[in-house]
Amino acid sequence: MNFSECYNLNKQFTHIVAVIGAGVSGSEAAKQLAARGITTVLFEKNKLPYGKIEEGLPKWHIKLRNQEERKIDEKIKNPLITFVPATAMGKDFSLREIFEWGFSAVILAIGAGQDRRLKIPGIDFFLGKGFYYQNELVSWFNHKHEPEFQGPFCEIVDGAVVIGGGLASLDVAKILMLETVSRALWEKDIKVDLFTLEREGFPIVFKKYGLTLSGLGLKGCQLFYRRRLIDMPLAPMPEHADNLRMEKVHQLRVRILDNFRQKYMFRVEECLDPVKILSDSRKLQGLVFRERELQGKKWQDTTRTKEIYTPLIISSIGSVPGLFDDLPADGALLAIENQATGKLRGLDNVFAIGNAVTGRGNIKESLVHSRDTVHRILDEQGLGRENSYEDWINREEVKSARAVQRITREIINKKPLSISDFQHTLTRVNKLQKKAGYHGDYDRWIKMYLPIRLETILEQEKSRPG
Ligand SMILES: Cc1cc2nc3c(=O)[nH]c(=O)nc-3n(C[C@H](O)[C@H](O)[C@H](O)COP(=O)(O)OP(=O)(O)OC[C@H]3O[C@@H](n4cnc5c(N)ncnc54)[C@H](O)[C@@H]3O)c2cc1C
Incomplete structure (x- = not known):
């Protein structure tokens, strides 16, 4: 979509928000922002979105992986979301640059990709x-x-x-x-x-x-x-x-x-x-x-x-988010000033959501709040692992959606961007997309980079004659 189409769609609140990380939390945040008419640029360091669903969920969870990845695809394909794959904060751009380019806010959904x-x-x-x-x-x-x-x-x-x-x-x-x-x-x-x-x-x-x-x-x-x-x-x-x-x-x-x-x-x-x-x-x-x-x-x-x-x-003692020089930290975790919005300490308009906040190492902390889950597990006496991961993922989605609701309230009170600033920001974003080799055709991109699955290889072997 070109900038004027985007501007027209986005007339109500002329703000552009950067979401960093296109896993469960980042894609949900982008969806929620777009639903409120806010143009969102979703930066992802890997070629593929999906985060832990692709890298951390063991590959025998075929159904759950495919289901969650398709859900992420549907969210990202929203016309108010501009996807920028293979582009990492800290390598291809800095937090300072994001604001220089005119973004109204940054939501960090970078997960917990580093081992404790x-x-x-x-x-x-x-x-x-x-x-x-x-x-x-x-x-x-x-x-x-x-x-x-x-x-x-x-x-x-x-x-x-x-x-x-x-x-x-x-x-x-x-x-x-x-x-x-x-x-x-x-x-x-x-x-x-x-x-x-x-x-x-x-x-x-x-x-x-x-x-x-x-x-x-x-x-x-x-x-x-x-x-x-x-x-x-x-x-x-x-x-x-x-x-x-x-x-x-x-x-x-x-x-x-x-x-x-x-x-x-x-x-x-x-x-x-x-x-x-x-x-x-x-x-x-x-x-x-x-x-x-x-x-x-x-x-x-x-x-x-x-x-x-x-x-x-x-x-296997847990994971923490990768830290950056320009982000405040409390030990191995990002320093959060406001737990409701995930606002980072000392930084205006920078928020963190998802595993970037708790770290996957802080399992206890993140589980303590999941009363619904424990009741359900106890009541159903369920032992299925698919359930545990699905519960986690669903909970992460709900938490991200709630956080974005609160973040949006802060964003829409800010001064809106002029059409020329809006254009300037999207021009920078388009340059980054081009540098990554991405030309906006999401389905084609995913098809090109989604790896062959083991189950497909096994099927192919089975159907080979002899
Ligand atoms: C083995 C395993 C254990 C789990 N344990 C827990 C748990 O303890 N608690 C829990 O709540 N859920 C857990 N889950 C469930 C689920 O994985 C997570 O809740 C959910 O996937 C987290 O989503 P996220 O978007 O926050 O992080 P992720 O899925 O990790 O997504 C983060 C995305 O940000 C991208 N990114 C990182 N840095 C940058 C950068 N600098 N620039 C651009 N992009 C960047 C990454 O590439 C990634 O795509 C677990 C899942 C698995 C498979």
Whole structure:
């Protein structure tokens, strides 16, 4: 759409808002702004929008991924939204420039794409050499089947250690088990595809072929959590829960965990915190864990330690947003001054929404508020993982929509842009689109860059003669 068409559509409030990040939150924010007649420019650093849906949601969630991606497509195709892919804040433009170009406000929906660092001295030296963070591992797992996949590669071996405790860490353990078991089956010339293995679980598949995990020569991986298993944030604990409710949530958490353990045969250890690496000068050999115990309501370190030898360590302790020099921060998180709008401390007209606010590491914080979800899970006694992710995504959408409602009230009170400023801003945006090689045909762009899916490759293989 050219600028005058846009200006005409947008006459009511002549403001242009920049939304940074085209995942669940950014696309919902853009949709909400557009619904209020505000022209929105949606910047995305990757070629594809979708954020964690494409990179973080393990690829066996075919239905959920496709459904959420189509929802994002529909939102972005709104005529008042201008999409600018392959253009990153901090690299292709700065926050200062955005305002120089005439934008009325900036909404940061940049997610939590960086892994929270594992604070064990010396461990980062082994990155990619026996030590990986979760985001890289899941992204590799999701895309490694693509013919054009360029890495980074993760080398998966049996007997790995996962540090974590949230739902994502269970998925990490599951990925490790699916990888090692698939490979062992393959070596025995037993061809079970990933989706069958994931859906049926190992006990059913092993029974069919008369196998066991040890019979396949595997030990399986181990997940280490620093609190008790019942404390794992696998189901949200409502604020001010009474003893009965607490007990129910604890039971549900253990059931979710048991379901994973039985189906994918990994082990879980509780009350252990990693404190030291075991290595010779060039090779990571394992970790020293410190035992912890609950004294009253406080967790205390004990003097007891445990040495665990392993060839592979994955850290899955949560994610935080990437920080920028010109954005205020509180530790690893963006500094928020107004929780209702997500307004950043000391910056007028800059707001943050979605995982950029809480960080995915702050699972507890984000779950505490999800009373509806916990009631639903408890009532339905549901263990389906599809539900948990869908709940999260839906909640993120609702939260973004609410935040944008409040943000809009602040924006529309500002002085509107003149038609020449409006034109100037959109001209800058068009230049960035051209630089990215994007000419405004959204469907064509998505078709060009959406990677081939594993299920499509498997279908093609099945229908090939011979
Ligand atoms: C494994 C896993 C764990 C999850 N855990 C949680 C959880 O703990 N809590 C929860 O609420 N939900 C969780 N979810 C659900 C869901 O993923 C999120 O709620 C939702 O996807 C977050 O959307 P978002 O838009 O905030 O972030 P994202 O989906 O991460 O989208 C952010 C977008 O911003 C883009 N971006 C980043 N930096 C820049 C930049 N500088 N310039 C331009 N673009 C940029 C990114 O490329 C990305 O497309 C989880 C999902 C998965 C798959």
